[in-house]
Amino acid sequence: QKEVEQNSGPLSVPEGAIASLNCTYSDRGSQSFFWYRQYSGKSPELIMFIYSNGDKEDGRFTAQLNKASQYVSLLIRDSQPSDSATYLCAVIRGNTPLVFGKGTRLSVIA
Amino acid sequence: DAMVIQNPRYQVTQFGKPVTLSCSQTLNHNVMYWYQQKSSQAPKLLFHYYDKDFNNEADTPDNFQSRRPNTSFCFLDIRSPGLGDAAMYLCATSYGDSGANVLTFGAGSRLTVL
Numbered sequence: 001q002k003e004v005e006q007n008s009g010p011l012s013v014p015e016g017a018i019a020s021l022n023c024t025y026s027d028r029g030s031q032s033f034f035w036y037r038q039y040s041g042k043s044p045e046l047i048m049f050i051y052s053n054g055d056k057e058d059g060r061f062t063a064q065l066n067k068a069s070q071y072v073s074l075l076i077r078d079s080q081p082s083d084s085a086t087y088l089c090a091v092i093r094g095n096t097p098l099v100f101g102k103g104t105r106l107s108v109i110a
Numbered sequence: 111d112a113m114v115i116q117n118p119r120y121q122v123t124q125f126g127k128p129v130t131l132s133c134s135q136t137l138n139h140n141v142m143y144w145y146q147q148k149s150s151q152a153p154k155l156l157f158h159y160y161d162k163d164f165n166n167e168a169d170t171p172d173n174f175q176s177r178r179p180n181t182s183f184c185f186l187d188i189r190s191p192g193l194g195d196a197a198m199y200l201c202a203t204s205y206g207d208s209g210a211n212v213l214t215f216g217a218g219s220r221l222t223v224l
Contacts (some may be wrong), residue, residue: 008150034212043215044153045198088152097143097165098213100152 001029004091004101012092021032021104023089026070033065033072034090038103042089047074079108113137114216116201122222123191131186131219133201142184143213145200153200159184165184176211188221 013019026109032051036044038107044080050056062075072091076083083102086103123129133142140161146154157176158165158210164176173195175187188195198220202213 004152041198041220043218046212046213049212078127097155097158099155102150102152 003099004089006087006089006101007100007107008105011104012105012109013079015079015108016110017079019083019106019108021074021076021087021089021106023071023101025052025072025089025091027046027091027093028067028070030070030091030093032092034092034098035061035063035072035074036088036090036100038088040084040085043066046071047087065102071102076106079106081108081110084108111152114201114203116137116199116219118219118221119217120222122224124224125192126190128193129221131188131199131221132185132202133186133216135201135203135214135216136182137182137203137205137214138181139203139205139214140181141204141206141211142178143202143204144184144186145202146172147198147200147218148196157188191221191223193223196221 003026033046036050037047038044048058050065057062060077064073084107086105088103089101090098092098117132143158144156147153156170159178179183198218200218201216204211204213
């Protein structure tokens with residue numbers, strides 16, 4: 001069983017819509033959850049992280065965590081063509097290094 | 111600006127010809143990581159250093175080695191690159207390696223093996 005799973009996509013949404021990206025993880029002891037954005041040929045850049053169950057909002061981005069269901073999601077409101085990228089979910093437990101999912105490719109259609 | 115710098119950005123080598131990729135950081139972070147990322151795949155951790163303590167992932171091939179001569183620099187050596195080693199190599203740093211610490215990535219070094 002893969003540790004961090006994401007639908008590879010592509011997920012296509014029209015400009016201005018809400019994009020919903022999902023991630024599940026297998027290690028119930030996971031403590032911290034990160035969303036990175038990666039443009040083609042570039043390195044990952046952090047969007048936001050979440051530790052506690054519930055929602056965390058930062059501008060147009062909202063991360064949602066449900067530890068009981070081992071599920072973390074990222075919502076992007078008012079999606080823009082510049083949001084088109086691959087979104088990587090990453091998980092960490094204690095002092096172990098970050099484990100990444102394969103990413104979901106998002107395409108925002110103008 | 112404080113940052114993580116990787117060199118070279120693009121490296122072309124021949125099958126079996128050794129390659130060294132470098133990473134330097136001005137963040138004074140004590141943890142440095144090397145990830146390998148192939149097309150459409152997740153970044154895969156190869157090694158990390160917590161200060162001078164070297165941590166090798168169990169499935170990292172022996173063909174890959176790393177050096178960290180000081181806090182600021184870290185090198186990835188690929189002794190005999192094969193076609194399957196073509197990938198983006200990402201260096202990252204963090205202050206401490208607990209779950210609270212965010213990774214800062216360099217721009218990456220893309221390796222092509224002919």
